[in-house]
Amino acid sequence: MRLFALSRRGANRVRHLIVRQALVPLALCGAAAAGCSGYSATGPTPNQNIQLMARFDSVLATLDPVTQARRREQLTEVITLLAFGAPVETVQLTVNGTTRSYSGVGGFIVSDDIGGHAVDSAYTLLAWRGDAADTLASVAIFHASSTFELTDSATHVGSTGAATGTAQAAPLHDGCTSYLDHLPPDVSVPGGLSCERQRVIAAASGSTDDHAAPGGGTFALPSQSVSGVRVEGQTGS
Numbered sequence: 001m002r003l004f005a006l007s008r009r010g011a012n013r014v015r016h017l018i019v020r021q022a023l024v025p026l027a028l029c030g031a032a033a034a035g036c037s038g039y040s041a042t043g044p045t046p047n048q049n050i051q052l053m054a055r056f057d058s059v060l061a062t063l064d065p066v067t068q069a070r071r072r073e074q075l076t077e078v079i080t081l082l083a084f085g086a087p088v089e090t091v092q093l094t095v096n097g098t099t100r101s102y103s104g105v106g107g108f109i110v111s112d113d114i115g116g117h118a119v120d121s122a123y124t125l126l127a128w129r130g131d132a133a134d135t136l137a138s139v140a141i142f143h144a145s146s147t148f149e150l151t152d153s154a155t156h157v158g159s160t161g162a163a164t165g166t167a168q169a170a171p172l173h174d175g176c177t178s179y180l181d182h183l184p185p186d187v188s189v190p191g192g193l194s195c196e197r198q199r200v201i202a203a204a205s206g207s208t209d210d211h212a213a214p215g216g217g218t219f220a221l222p223s224q225s226v227s228g229v230r231v232e233g234q235t236g237s
Contacts, residue, residue, distance in 0.1 A: 049082045050182045056082075057184035059132045071151040074136050078126045079187050081105040084195045085177035086229045091127050093137055094220040095150065095157075096213045102127035102137065106228035108169055108198055123167035123200055125226065139204050139221050141165035146204035148219045159219065163206025169230070172196040176229050190233070198230040 060075045082088075086105040093102050104127035111121065122142040129135045137150040146165025150157040176195035183189065203223035210217030 048088060049085065049177075049179050052088070053079050053082050053179065053182055053184065056133060057187070060184075060186070068151075068153075070149065070156060071136060074126060074138050074149070074151060075133065076187055077124065077138065078105055078128070078133075078136075079184065080189065081107050081126065081229065083179045083183050083187075083189065084229050084231055085179060085197075087227050089226050089228075091125065091226060092222050092224060093127055093139075094218075094222060095137075095208075096210060096217045096219075099222070100129065102129050102135075104128070104226070106200060106202070106226040108167070108200060108228065108230040110230065110232040123169075123202055125202060125221065125228075139165070139202070139219075141167040141202060141204055146206060146221075148204065148206060148208060148221075150208075150219070157208050157210045157217065159206045160209050160216070161207050163204060163219075165204030165221070166202070168201040170199040170201075172198050172230060192233060194232045196230050197227070199225055199227045201225050 056075050056079055060072055060079075063072045063075070065072060082105060084107070086107055088103055088105060091102050091104040091106075092099055094100075104125055106123065106125040108121060108123050122140055124141075125139045127137045127139070135150065135152050137148070140147045142165075144164060144166065146159070146163045148157075148159040148163060174197040176197060178195070180189060201223060203221055205220040206218070208217040208219050
């Protein structure tokens with residue numbers, strides 16, 4: 001399978017494409033989810049990451065592959081980041097002017113696909129609320145642009161126009177704790193990947209197609225530091 005996939009719809013979706021190509025094939029909280037809400041980690045814990053992977057895989061199995069395809073992709077992305085040892089952090093996300101705390105995992109995805117050189121990189125943050133990730137959001141930041149998606153059991157909200165974002169990565173500081181041997185059988189990760197721990201200061205904002213808000217909606221990821229992972233893939237992975 002391809003390394004990490006995003007939507008291929010339109011020129012404005014190119015950054016999103018880079019991120020999904022990095023995350024979907026690579027692979028999300030639970031006493032699983034309820035147990036991690038509000039939890040801020042300095043490192044992953046085996047019980048937490050493994051339990052959450054299993055919890056979200058069980059949720060994944062209940063989702064319709066056609067009508068909830070993007071929600072399935074988001075859950076797969078979270079399972080993947082948890083499998084690479086991304087710690088669960090508490091993050092703040094603002095939707096239509098209301099800021100709430102979410103549990104989340106983040107990763108800087110580096111794609112090495114032009115002449116063996118790492119030329120494309122994207123930061124992705126997956127954040128959720130509820131026992132079964134009842135509300136699930138993803139923020140992708142590629143250079144100075146960003147995309148945003150939010151799903152629940154019945155709706156999908158996406159960013160529109162020129163959303164902006166920044167992701168300032170700190171120096172790599174540790175190896176990843178891998179839980180790849182606990183991946184569910186329906187989630188696979190290609191070989192040839194390297195992973196290290198990395199903290200990122202991320203921020204993003206833009207408009208959305210949220211028709212529940214008059215004239216559309218807005219989203220913002222207030223500037224915050226998130227401990228996560230950096231995953232690099234080689235050409236042909």
